[in-house]
Amino acid sequence: MDQYRIKSWEDIGKIDFSGLSMKNICQLHFVDLGLAFEFYNSYAKTRDFSVRKSRSRIVNEKVREKAYVCSCEGYRLEKWNHMKNRVREPKPETRCGCMSKLHVFFDAVTESWVVRDFCDEHNYELVVPKLARMLRSHKKMTEPDISQMNHMKEVGISIPNIFGSLASQCGGYENVNFSIKDMHNQVAKQRRQLPDDLTSAMAYLKTLAARDQNIFWCDGRCQLDYDLFGDVLAFDATYKKNRYRLSVVIFSGVNHHNQIVVFGAAIVSNERKSTYVWLLKQLLIAMKGKTPTSVITDGHPSMAIAIQEVFLNAHHRLCAWHLMRNATSNIHKPQITKMFTKLMLGDYELGVFEQKWEEMVGFFGVEDQEWM
Template sequence: MRIKPNGDSGIWYVSRFVDDHNQDLLPAKFVPYLPSYRKISDVNLAHIDSLRQVGISIPKIYESIAAQAGGFNLVPFTKRDMYNEHMSDLFWSDRRSQDDYKIFGDVLAFDATYGRNKYNLPVVVFSGVNHHNQTCVFATAMVSCESQALYVWVLRKFLECMGGKALKLVITNGDRSMRLAIQEVFPEAHHRLCSWHLLRNVTVNVCKPRFTMLLRSCLLLYHHTNDRLWCIKTTGAHNK
């Protein structure tokens, strides 16, 4: 297809079009290897897990499955797919993060809005604020989906990792699965919405700049007032 501008009107138009596909289609024998066609069946998953439990490596398992199928070209998935299937959910927290949580973990932000990675998995971040108003990360998780059941698993791992210290107040973006998971694992915790998400939703849905500005002022005023109260209390404690 060739497009040119009209010299008089300046409007672009199609000057030449060939109604033939200009690229060769993928041969049928390679179609099963396209990402949208590759799939590990439940039977193969169970077989892979059983072999992994006895210490057999992924390459050896793949060779075994290929031998049973009659050749590598008859296996409906790749070796990389097996690695991706093997690690679906991951929770991580180091000792420094756990020590920070012991001191600054009364208020925690539970955020799953971070961008996805090369594994196409959402990243969950547990963070808080220290006494210098700096963000500190308590734990992170990479999950295969954003369901209530999986959030329950993440929160229970978080509770176990932090020595059983329960949350007192948790801030989220209002996701329903998150809210239900928090109610199940931390029934005594207070749940609040993130001010950043509130302002973003108001900006997108209300579309009234003055209202957004007033709401932002109220939120910041509350934040600065708490900062001043904290400074007064801290100063008073030092004076004593």
């Protein structure tokens, strides 16, 4: 009896499928269902067809019978052919009522799975032998293949080159049981199994929220840019304009090419003075204590108080956009935009600036307090 008992995958590897008769198959015993399917799948590969799992009989919440069938067994259900509001055409029919199958049941006496019924008759033309490896039940990557692919990806080798290397090890592309697309699918599957950056960040933020805290970050590039261009710091918050309803704070500046550079970023749960004080202190720690000469904000009161407390010697100014908005909203005259922009962005000495300011105020005939 032991010669017909399949105990492991190694036993399946020792079987000579070319000389296996129907009588031999009906005498087989399997220690578990997984081995029964692996045997039938290996047998199908030598006969150029694909298999799939089919019906089960369950007794007392335990599987007692299982059928493995040819992938062409049965027919597509009619409801799938006549779906309402179908956008795409139905896929080509692949089932043609093939009767080939392996039916096993659990024998309580031998405590193994025994073949009850076996049929090896097909009612369609099988694929040519060299294409059998690409049928659905045979087309898969083994654990060693996946492991080798991952190691090669880590050193920067592309998927097509990895595929070529694996094909060389197998003796040619015709001996590889998967395609480049299967490799890409495997990589995507591994990525889905890992927590993404957003999930990790939100989990961290929820933990911080329980302790009424916030998050601030910067990297080495941010620190280098701040060391070179951090004399003028722009400090702005996007007011919960995201799906998580959290304020996003950006610290930025301008480099010697007049390009915007980011010094750091933060996500805060509120905009109280204490929150901004904490945030500016974290910026100082990250930037090794260097304070800016000028800080530009949108004029938020909590920001202004925090800047006075943390950056003692810094000049706090409104950004140009907010200055322009205030001017145009209070002085309703078309010429204001061009003249005020020229004055605001011009490189004037103090005396010249005061003179031009008085000229503009006189031109529009308004008082100083009306500008702000």
